[in-house]
Amino acid sequence: MLRFLTVIQPSGHRASGLLLARGPARFVCAVLLCVGFDGLFGQEVVGESAAPNIVVILADDMGYGDIQALNNKSTIPTPNLNGLAKDGMTFLDAHSPSAVCTPTRYGLLTGRYCWRGQLKKGVLGGYSKPLLEDGRPTIANLLKDNGYNTGAVGKWHLGMQMPLKSDEANTSVWQGDPGIDFEGVITNSPVHHGFDSYFGVSASLDMAPYVYVRNDRFTMPPSIQQAAKPFPHFIRKGPRSEDFVMADVLDKLTQEAVAFIKKSSQEQKPYFLYMPLTGPHKPALPHDRFRGTTKLKEYGDFVHQVDWTVGEVLKAIDATEAADNTLVIFTSDNGSYMRRFDDPDQKDHVDDTKVQGYKAAHHTANGVLRGTKADIWEAGHRVPFFARWPANTAAGSRTDATTCLTDIYATCAAIVGAEIADNAAEDSASLLDILNGKSHDRGAPVIHHSVAGMFAIRDGRWKLVAGNGSGGREAPKGQPFGKPYQLFDLKAELAESNDVAADHPELVQSLATRLQKLIDAGRSVQRQ
Known part of the structure; x- marks a missing residue:
């Protein structure tokens, strides 16, 4: 410690x-x-x-352009996130390790790219089996071993070993009930991966089961059959407990997080709180008190509520008089699902172009970035990232260092002075020197990954996409490693409107070779 x-x-x-x-x-x-x-x-x-408290708040599908501190054209009130940027450091070039949620959560908690394991593309469902391998250390394991109280509140989405009524239950389904024993014990949950306590939901708010989990048990057996609903209130059918009200979930998570902070602050140990939120991911169902507050329908109102949620957590930290010695990180698991351009050929359950109040003329959730959540283009994985740590990080500071959410693991290790084993956190670089203002260089390339398994490598100003499309939702979707590859100069322009691969064939080959070496090596960050 x-x-x-x-x-x-x-x-x-x-x-x-x-x-x-x-x-x-x-x-x-x-x-x-x-x-x-x-x-x-x-x-x-x-x-x-004492060693600093560490709080990581992970929004669900919040875009780079949703926050006023990053997009001066945004009309959504985000005073608490703006304040976080003012009081701490803004990372202008931060990235999630994947353009979708499950692999990002794996990467954040383990410091390892998820595609190195069994999940090569896509995401898990609400009933899925555990993705975290036995023996794979998480940030919670690391900090618990170094004297921290560890708690998680929110959306897990890394799979749980749920109690089953039958060995034949098909837990790969995303809706309905495959045969869960809601009175039984969950034998693999967050408390089996380094967390002293957990409260939250097994997966996204649109995935069954709609039942809260506390530690290794469901809080209440489901008694309601939730019907499926279309966008913007999209939700799949499945069992729901009486105490699980969609519009109240963020408030419930906020109450649990605040209680954890208050309780932990009274103990003679530092604490680590991991708080993965359920918004503004669909269903876009803000609480009634936020409805109509943004003139951007439910999506804008939901983003506003997420900002309020962050504010309540910051208030709880400040009330303990330990704010100076608390590192607070806010970020998102990937970009927003809201489309930037009207495209009549894009038709699915998140087709915002059909819903008044969501068009690009009203709000660009991903700012100037190309694409959406799921894509290999910047809107898929360039995310907001703010860090407040008054004792060590200058207020109002900014960095253009290219970073990744996998780096949170090595940063925590550096803070507590812990060594990282050779077979752990293989893709995690410490950001401590960046937070201290001593550096603006992560020291290693960042590898991006799309929902369909398309890779890209980012090194300095250059980004090479090892494929011939978005690898996600936007047309053309292309194929992983399909030719021709795409090369973008992100220093020249962030919108990725100008593919310069044909002008730099040697650079394309060099980056492609480097990408493949890092994939094959089993790690992308070397330990000194």
């Missing part, structure tokens, strides 16, 4: 350092930031503060 140390030098000036204590023997070493070893002896220790 890490502790910050303040000492008095002979001159009377204060100097700060890090005191690292790890393992049962509590091996201690001092890493001085402002004074050398020869200047430490004989100096008086005047203050010590």
